[in-house]
Structures are given as structure tokens and as C-alpha cells.
Amino acid sequence: MNRAMLDLWVGAFVALGFAALMFLAMQVADVSSEGTRGATITLYARFDDIGGLKVKAPVKSAGVVVGRVTAIRFDPNVYQAEVEMRVSAAYPFPKDTIAAILTSGLLGEQYIGLAAGADVEMLEDGDRIQMTQSALVLEKLIGQFLFNQAADGGGK
Amino acid sequence: MIRLLRALGRLTVDGVWQVGFATRFLFVMLRHSGPSFARFSLTIRELYFSGVLSLVIIVVSGAFVGMVLGLQGYDTLQRFGSESALGSIVALSLLRELGPVVAALLFASRAGSAVTAEIGLMKATEQLTAMDMMAVNPIARVVAPRFWGGVLSMPLLAAIFSTVGVIGGWFIGVVVIGVDNGTFWSQMANSVDFREDVMNGVVKSFVFGWAVSLIAVFQGYDCTPTAEGVSRAITKTVVYSSLTVLALDFILTSFMYIGK
Numbered sequence: 503m504n505r506a507m508l509d510l511w512v513g514a515f516v517a518l519g520f521a522a523l524m525f526l527a528m529q530v531a532d533v534s535s536e537g538t539r540g541a542t543i544t545l546y547a548r549f550d551d552i553g554g555l556k557v558k559a560p561v562k563s564a565g566v567v568v569g570r571v572t573a574i575r576f577d578p579n580v581y582q583a584e585v586e587m588r589v590s591a592a593y594p595f596p597k598d599t600i601a602a603i604l605t606s607g608l609l610g611e612q613y614i615g616l617a618a619g620a621d622v623e624m625l626e627d628g629d630r631i632q633m634t635q636s637a638l639v640l641e642k643l644i645g646q647f648l649f650n651q652a653a654d655g656g657g658k
Numbered sequence: 659m660i661r662l663l664r665a666l667g668r669l670t671v672d673g674v675w676q677v678g679f680a681t682r683f684l685f686v687m688l689r690h691s692g693p694s695f696a697r698f699s700l701t702i703r704e705l706y707f708s709g710v711l712s713l714v715i716i717v718v719s720g721a722f723v724g725m726v727l728g729l730q731g732y733d734t735l736q737r738f739g740s741e742s743a744l745g746s747i748v749a750l751s752l753l754r755e756l757g758p759v760v761a762a763l764l765f766a767s768r769a770g771s772a773v774t775a776e777i778g779l780m781k782a783t784e785q786l787t788a789m790d791m792m793a794v795n796p797i798a799r800v801v802a803p804r805f806w807g808g809v810l811s812m813p814l815l816a817a818i819f820s821t822v823g824v825i826g827g828w829f830i831g832v833v834v835i836g837v838d839n840g841t842f843w844s845q846m847a848n849s850v851d852f853r854e855d856v857m858n859g860v861v862k863s864f865v866f867g868w869a870v871s872l873i874a875v876f877q878g879y880d881c882t883p884t885a886e887g888v889s890r891a892i893t894k895t896v897v898y899s900s901l902t903v904l905a906l907d908f909i910l911t912s913f914m915y916i917g918k
Binding site: 505508509514516518519520522523529530560611 | 702709749820824
């Protein structure tokens with residue numbers, strides 16, 4: 503095996519290795535769509551109950567991903583969860599936008615859904631979304647259902 | 659009784675002595691690593707032997723591991739009606755565990771054993787001593803390039819293994835079984851994090867590359883210079899590096915994913 507062939511093979515091997523890494527980065531981990539492309543603004547929202555929401559969960563509006571959840575904290579002053587999210591600056595939302603924690607599918611992952619309001623002023627970097635809707639917790643829902651059943655039964 | 663205790667004592671002393679010798683050997687090798695980078699053609703030759711020639715076994719086993727993951731993952735997931743998560747299962751198990759670990763095991767038995775055999779035979783035929791006589795340091799000339807060839811090719815082989823595995827899983831899941839193509843990739847991209855999963859896999863395979871290459875060159879250099887000694891050294895290389903890889907994998911995993 504002469505020197506040139508050796509170099510060629512090793513070069514091809516190294517190139518293949520890096521191509522594999524690129525594939526893993528681009529196609530499998532999808533670095534480019536992590537969060538959102540381009541400039542983002544940070545928004546905050548307080549929820550009574552975030553259910554199973556996790557950091558890096560998508561923020562969607564009308565089903566389209568417009569941002570990501572970047573941090574979740576517990577605020578001991580108001581006993582609520584404070585969610586920090588980065589939303590693409592390309593999509594300005596009105597000030598009276600409603601943030602709700604929704605679930606994709608019956609048992610799917612939870613995400614934040616933004617429903618745009620009608621205000622003429624837009625949310626800016628660092629703003630807080632005032633109107634929020636907590637996650638549906640199945641146990642609470644069942645509890646409420648049973649309670650209503652019992653109330654109905656008692657009325658008869 | 660006394661004899662039993664003595665045997666136990668000898669076993670312990672020998673073990674500790676070997677670990678110490680291997681550590682000193684590592685530092686000596688690192689100190690004499692200059693030539694393997696200054697005269698990079700030495701290392702390129704080793705990259706060819708341990709990297710390029712391992713490609714076939716890595717690609718073939720990667721494809722089969724990925725296809726089996728596709729089949730088994732689908733079989734389990736469809737019981738819960740969540741076949742759409744097939745992409746994440748295949749990608750996560752390959753990137754986090756199977757890619758680095760299986761690639762390292764294959765690497766140890768394919769390339770590590772060859773390195774041990776080569777160095778051991780050089781020692782048995784007194785080529786290493788001859789080099790020493792000619793004022794050529796055998797560690798700098800023979801051992802260090804083989805070590806660095808292994809260290810450099812291991813992460814690349816693991817990345818190729820994972821990639822081929824993902825494609826194998828995609829082939830079974832999407833082409834053969836008929837999971838939706840878009841769901842497969844988007845679920846995968848949603849659950850795989852670049853730093854958390856891809857880079858941690860690369861770090862793992864890098865560590866395994868160090869461990870396997872060190873064991874391979876050390877066993878070759880340390881072997882008894884007879885035919886039997888060389889064959890025992892090769893067996894030791896494969897056994898020790900497999901055990902080391904599995905143990906290191908447990909330690910690394912517990913630090914990377916559980917300890918936070």
C-alpha cells in the first residue's frame with residue numbers, strides 16, 4: 503500500500519466520520535430548528551399549574567412552533583409557576599394574548615399554545631403574558647366529575 | 659490455608675502492580691507522543707489499519723442493530739399506540755448507549771486485538787529490542803502511533819455506527835412497516851438534544867477509544883515474548899477492554915444523565 507492510497511483511504515474515512523456527525527447534528531438532533539431561527543424575544547407567563555410541562559417544550563400558535571420554553575421556576579411570592587419562553591421576533595403577538603398549556607394527543611407531550619388577542623399594542627421583550635390557562639390535570643378533572651355526579655344524585 | 663492466603667496476596671499485588679505499570683506506561687507514551695504528530699504519516703498508517711479496515715464490520719453491525727431496534731421498538735410501541743415515537747427510541751438508544759458501546763466492543767475485538775498481536779509479535783521476535791539498539795525509541799516509533807490511531811478513529815467509528823443505525827431503523831420503520839416519514843424524523847428531532855445526546859455520545863466514544871487503545875498497546879508491550887504469551891495477551895485485550903468499556907459506560911452514564 504503506497505502513501506497516496508493510504509492518505510486517500512484515511513481521508514475518506516475521516517470525511518465519512520465527520521459527515522456522520524453532521525448527519526446526527528442536522529437530521530437527528532436538528533440543531534437548526536432548535537428553538538427558532540433568527541432573533542427571539544423573551545416572554546414570561548405565570549400558571550397556577552403547569553402539569554407536565556418541561557423545559558424545551560414547544561410554544562405553538564395555531565399549531566405552528568413559534569418558540570420554546572427556556573426555563574420554569576416556582577415563584578414563592580404568589581405560589582405560582584413562572585415560565586420563561588423564547589418566541590421568534592418575526593411573529594409579534596398582541597398584548598392580550600392568552601397562553602394555555604395544552605397536550606398534543608391524549609397522552610402526548612405538553613406545550614404552550616398562544617392564542618392571539620386583538621390589542622393594537624404588541625408584546626415586547628421581557629413582557630409578561632397576563633392571561634393564562636393552566637394545564638388540565640386528569641385527577642382534578644375526574645374529581646370534579648365525581649363531585650358533579652354526586653351533586654346530581656343528591657338532588658334527585 | 660496459608661497457601662490460599664498467599665495466592666490471594668499475590669493476586670492483589672500483581673493486580674495493583676499491573677495498574678501502576680499501565681499508568682506509568684501511559685505517561686511515558688504521552689511524553690513520547692510528539693513524533694506521532696510531527697511525523698503524522700506514522701499515525702495515518704495506524705488510522706488506516708484500525709479505522710478504515712474496521713469500517714465494514716462497523717457499518718454492517720450498525721445497520722443490523724438499527725434494524726432490530728426498529729422492529730423491536732415498533733413491536734413494543736404499537737401496544738401503546740405510539741408508533742410515532744419510534745424515531746426517538748431508535749435515535750436515543752443509538753446515540754446514548756449502543757453507538758459508543760457496541761462500536762467500542764467491535765473496535766476492541768477487531769482493531770485492539772490486531773494491535774496487541776502486532777506489538778506482541780514485534781516483542782517476541784525482538785524487533786523492539788533491535789529498535790532500542792539503533793537508538794530508536796520503540797514507544798515513540800511503534801506504540802504511540804498505534805495508540806493515537808485508535809483514539810482518533812474511535813469517535814468517528816461510533817458516529818458512523820449511530821448514523822448507519824438510524825438509517826437502518828428508518829428503513830425498517832418507514833420503508834418496511836410504514837410509519838409516517840415526517841413523524842419519524844420530527845419526533846426524533848424533538849427528543850434528541852445536540853449537546854445532551856450527540857455530544858455526550860461523542861465524549862463517551864472518545865473515552866472508550868482511550869481505554870481500548872491503552873489496553874491494547876499495553877497488553878502487547880507487556881506480554882510474555884512467546885507464541886503462547888502473545889495469544890494470552892490478545893485474549894486479555896479483548897476481555898479487559900470489553901469489561902472496561904461496559905464499566906466505564908455505566909459510570910459515564912450515571913454522571914451524564916442521572917446525576918442531575
